Amino acid sequence: MDFKKELNLRTEEINNILDEYMPKTDGKQKTVIDAMNYSISAGGKRLRPMLMNETFKLFGGEGDVIKPFMAAIEMIHTYSLVHDDLPAMDNDEYRRGKKTTHVVYGEAMGILAGDALLNYAFETASSAFDILFEKKVAKALKILSEKSGIYGMIGGQVVDIESEGKKVGTDTLEFVHANKTGALIVASMQIGAVLAGADRDDENKIVSIASDIGFAFQIQDDILDITSTTETLGKPVGSDEKNEKITYVSLNGIDKAKKEVATLSERALNKLSSFENKNEFLAELIKMLIKREK
Amino acid sequence: MDFKKELNLRTEEINNILDEYMPKTDGKQKTVIDAMNYSISAGGKRLRPMLMNETFKLFGGEGDVIKPFMAAIEMIHTYSLVHDDLPAMDNDEYRRGKKTTHVVYGEAMGILAGDALLNYAFETASSAFDILFEKKVAKALKILSEKSGIYGMIGGQVVDIESEGKKVGTDTLEFVHANKTGALIVASMQIGAVLAGADRDDENKIVSIASDIGFAFQIQDDILDITSTTETLGKPVGSDEKNEKITYVSLNGIDKAKKEVATLSERALNKLSSFENKNEFLAELIKMLIKREK
Numbered sequence: 217m218d219f220k221k222e223l224n225l226r227t228e229e230i231n232n233i234l235d236e237y238m239p240k241t242d243g244k245q246k247t248v249i250d251a252m253n254y255s256i257s258a259g260g261k262r263l264r265p266m267l268m269n270e271t272f273k274l275f276g277g278e279g280d281v282i283k284p285f286m287a288a289i290e291m292i293h294t295y296s297l298v299h300d301d302l303p304a305m306d307n308d309e310y311r312r313g314k315k316t317t318h319v320v321y322g323e324a325m326g327i328l329a330g331d332a333l334l335n336y337a338f339e340t341a342s343s344a345f346d347i348l349f350e351k352k353v354a355k356a357l358k359i360l361s362e363k364s365g366i367y368g369m370i371g372g373q374v375v376d377i378e379s380e381g382k383k384v385g386t387d388t389l390e391f392v393h394a395n396k397t398g399a400l401i402v403a404s405m406q407i408g409a410v411l412a413g414a415d416r417d418d419e420n421k422i423v424s425i426a427s428d429i430g431f432a433f434q435i436q437d438d439i440l441d442i443t444s445t446t447e448t449l450g451k452p453v454g455s456d457e458k459n460e461k462i463t464y465v466s467l468n469g470i471d472k473a474k475k476e477v478a479t480l481s482e483r484a485l486n487k488l489s490s491f492e493n494k495n496e497f498l499a500e501l502i503k504m505l506i507k508r509e510k
Numbered sequence: 511m512d513f514k515k516e517l518n519l520r521t522e523e524i525n526n527i528l529d530e531y532m533p534k535t536d537g538k539q540k541t542v543i544d545a546m547n548y549s550i551s552a553g554g555k556r557l558r559p560m561l562m563n564e565t566f567k568l569f570g571g572e573g574d575v576i577k578p579f580m581a582a583i584e585m586i587h588t589y590s591l592v593h594d595d596l597p598a599m600d601n602d603e604y605r606r607g608k609k610t611t612h613v614v615y616g617e618a619m620g621i622l623a624g625d626a627l628l629n630y631a632f633e634t635a636s637s638a639f640d641i642l643f644e645k646k647v648a649k650a651l652k653i654l655s656e657k658s659g660i661y662g663m664i665g666g667q668v669v670d671i672e673s674e675g676k677k678v679g680t681d682t683l684e685f686v687h688a689n690k691t692g693a694l695i696v697a698s699m700q701i702g703a704v705l706a707g708a709d710r711d712d713e714n715k716i717v718s719i720a721s722d723i724g725f726a727f728q729i730q731d732d733i734l735d736i737t738s739t740t741e742t743l744g745k746p747v748g749s750d751e752k753n754e755k756i757t758y759v760s761l762n763g764i765d766k767a768k769k770e771v772a773t774l775s776e777r778a779l780n781k782l783s784s785f786e787n788k789n790e791f792l793a794e795l796i797k798m799l800i801k802r803e804k
Contacts (some may be wrong), residue, residue, distance in 0.1 A: 244685050245665035245673060251662075277566045299625060304597075304617035323598035326620065326673050329626060331593060334565040339655035343728060345648035354639035361633035366546075370626045371539035391538050436540050 219500045226269070226497075230262040230286060237287035239341050240350055251321040251329035252336070254508075255298050256290070258314045263505070264289045267429075268404040270498040271422060274491065277412030281348045285356055285407050288341040292364045293400055295371070305377070308455070334364075351496035356407045363403035372396025376502050381460040389462055395438070398430030405429075418491070425484045432480035432506050437464035442470065444509060481506040513794045520563070520791075523557040523701075531581035531634050545615045545623035546630070549592050550584070552608045557799070558583045561723075562698040564792040565716060568785065571706030575642045579650055579701050582635040584759045587694055589627035591665070596620055599671070602609070602749070631658075650701045657697035666690030675754040683756060684725075691731075692724030719778045726774035726800050730766050732757035736764065740802060768804065775800040 241249045265286035272282045301308040301316040304322065308317050319328025341360055344353050345372060362368055372395025373484055381389060405426040409419045441456050456463050465473045484502055488495075527573055532550055535543045559580035566576045570740075595602040595610040596617065601612050612620025635654055638647050666689025673682060700719040703713045736748050736759060750757050759767045778796055 243665075244682070245668045248664065248668040276544045280738045295625075300623055302621060304621060305583050324669070327593055327596060327598060328664060328668055331589075331624070332660050334625065334628055335655060335659040335664060339652075339659050341653045342655050344647065345645075345652075349645060349648065351639075351643060354636065354643065358633075358639075361629060365629040365633050366533060366539050366542055366626050370542065370622060370629060371537075373694070374619070374622055376543040377622070388538070406687050425629055491659060 217496055217500065219497070219504070222322065222497055223501070223504070226266055227262050230265045230269075230290070233265070233283050234287055234290060235282060239336065242367070243456055247321070247325060248328050248332050251317055251325050252333050254320060255294050255317045255333070259312050260290075260294075262290060263433075264293055264400055264404040266501065267401065267426070267498075270360060270495055270501065271405040271408030272412045273408075274493050274495040274498060275409055275414040275418065276410035276493065277408065277465060279348070281344050281375055282355065282408065282411050284340045284344040284347070284461075285360065285411065287406070288337040288360060289404055291333045291337035292360070292369075295330040296369060297366075298312060298326055298330040298333065300373070302330075306455070311384075316414065349414040352410050356410050358423075359403050359410065360404050360431045363406075368399030368403070370482065376461070382478040384462050386467065389464060389467060391433045392470045393431055393464070397434040398427055401430035401433065413443075421487060421491070424453075424489045428484040428487075429502055429505065432484070435448065435464045435477050436506060436508065438465045439470060439477070440508075440510065477506055483497040511790055513791070514790050515616075517603065517795070517798070520560055524559045524584070525630065525653050527559070527577050527581055527731050528584060531578060532585075534540050541615070541686060542626050543620060545611055545619050546558055546627050546655040548614060549623060549627070550610045551605050553583075554588075556584060557727075558694055559700040561695065561792075561793065562702040564795065565702030565790055566706045567697040568787050568792060569703055569706035569708040570710065570787065571702065572643075572782070573642070575647065576640050576702065576705050578634045578638040578641070579654065579705065582631040582654060583694060583698055585627045585631035586654070586663075589624040590663060592620055592624040592627065592803050594667070597625075600749075609656050621706070628658075628739065631776030646707065648679070650704050653697050653704065656692040656727050657700075662689055663696070665759075666693065668757070671782065673676075673756060678721070683758060683761060686722065687728045687758070691728040692721055695724035695727065695746070696720040715781060719781045722774045722778040722781075723796055723799065726771045726778070729758045729771050729774075730802065732759045732803065733764060733767055733771070734802075735759075742773055771800055 219241055234256060238253055239249050241253060249481050268286055268289060297311060298317045299304050301311060308316055316328055321329065321477070338361070339355055354502060365402060376387060376392045376396050385427065402423055405422050406419060409422045409434055414422065438456060441453055446452055464476065481502060488499055488502070512593060528550060532547055533543050536546060562580050562583060563576055571785070574705050592611045593604060594610055596793060602610055606612060611623055615623065632655070635651055666686050669682060670686045670690050673686065696717055700713060700717050703716045708716065735747055738747055744803070758770065775796060779793060782796070783795055
């Protein structure tokens with residue numbers, strides 16, 4: 217398998233799905249739609265929809281019902297970045313090498329564009345019922361909303377913000393990681409499994425794999441914030457130190473952090489290989505995520 | 511019918527439903543849950559859930575499926591106020607006589623509490639499938655998400671903000687009214703009708719009644735912003751003038767505005783009385799909304 221080629225094909229496929237589901241810039245409210253599209257098209261790895269679709273395929277999922285959920289999870293991820301970048305939050309002016317949404321459109325529109333993306337995510341996911349009216353779609357919707365809310369991503373963000381400048385311990389750090397980054401990665405893979413009709417055992421195994429990936433992904437992020445350059449990352453390095461954020465690296469040192477990333481990814485790959493069904497690309501994707509340099 | 515007594519009973523019933531559905535202040539993320547509950551419990555008329563439930567009853571709706579939607583629409587309404595009050599938006603420090611959420615919890619938590627309420631609204635509405643797995647619930651979810659998003663409330667907010675300090679015409683003003691305030695009122699009554707199993711004709715009639723009510727309600731709001739006092743309203747009067755907002759009153763004068771409110775409400779009541787089913791309380795509620803002084 218030419219992983220690089222397959223990765224590009226899939227990224228393009230996801231961008232086409234996003235094009236299909238994102239609203240067209242038109243009408244009196246066109247500024248907010250423009251801001252939504254600006255933030256979505258700023259790029260990114262499309263990791264969440266990719267993990268979702270690959271898990272869907274792993275369990276033999278077929279049909280279009282996965283598409284609105286792929287679009288929705290990327291919208292939720294993107295809104296969280298738009299709001300995170302606001303002056304009252306992390307106050308970041310650049311992301312992925314481009315000016316952040318509130319810098320281009322103003323703060324009020326940054327808030328509204330984030331709200332609009334979150335709302336549109338649920339509008340999009342709800343449209344999956346037009347494709348398939350089955351209970352597993354309702355279950356997927358429930359996972360999406362729970363994992364992005366106070367018992368998921370938002371919960372993690374809140375504790376992350378409250379922890380700034382404080383000496384928090386491993387316990388709090390793990391809560392932030394599991395929720396702020398982990399919850400959407402778990403949601404992605406879990407929704408893929410559920411919509412493909414995986415049984416409860418397989419679903420639980422996928423949740424555990426996704427938790428490992430999410431944690432490894434976040435630690436790698438913290439490592440890159442120290443070892444990478446602004447050019448490579450497309451955003452300022454050293455921002456954790458600037459914001460006085462406790463990270464796995466600041467608590468445990470860079471060597472232990474690198475070892476933990478290796479352990480987590482190996483465990484995830486082992487569990488993945490225990491399934492009867494195989495998805496070689498998914499395994500390669502997980503390896504890539506861990507070794508990534510941006 | 512003792513309207514005042516019935517109104518209090520229904521308001522209490524809605525507050526109990528909100529208590530049931532709102533998350534409990536607990537866990538590591540308790541600050542955001544506390545902020546969500548603060549903004550929800552700041553009061554308000556509970557107009558949207560009330561209109562929803564009364565329309566549900568008008569068409570003979572039974573069972574609990576309406577409850578999560580009643581809670582959800584109040585959460586959406588409340589999040590929109592929390593974000594509207596932010597410094598980057600209307601910058602209001604008081605609402606309903608209480609300090610606004612961002613003043614009490616800080617700006618970052620104000621943004622997150624709003625996000626959390628919006629997200630929790632969909633989490634709550636999605637839980638209606640556990641009560642009843644039928645297509646009309648999917649339809650209600652679609653109405654809720656559309657009317658609160660860019661083709662509804664958020665669309666209206668965007669144009670409202672972009673219009674500040676500009677000489678906009680009737681056309682733009684009607685767009686803002688129909689969407690910023692109107693869309694959620696339409697959604698409330700439409701969802702009530704849909705979940706009760708009303709046919710398409712009745713649903714369309716309800717949408718038209720709700721549009722009239724929404725428009726009348728907004729004009730009355732603009733009138734009160736000029737004629738009322740800060741004590742009665744619980745928020746500063748004259749804020750439209752301060753924010754250089756064009757309103758129906760500033761475009762047409764207060765006499766024409768009062769006449770328009772009367773015309774719209776009469777039309778709404780006439781349409782309501784044309785249904786075979788009757789809901790005396792709903793008719794009285796509509797009258798009260800128009801004559802209200804806060």
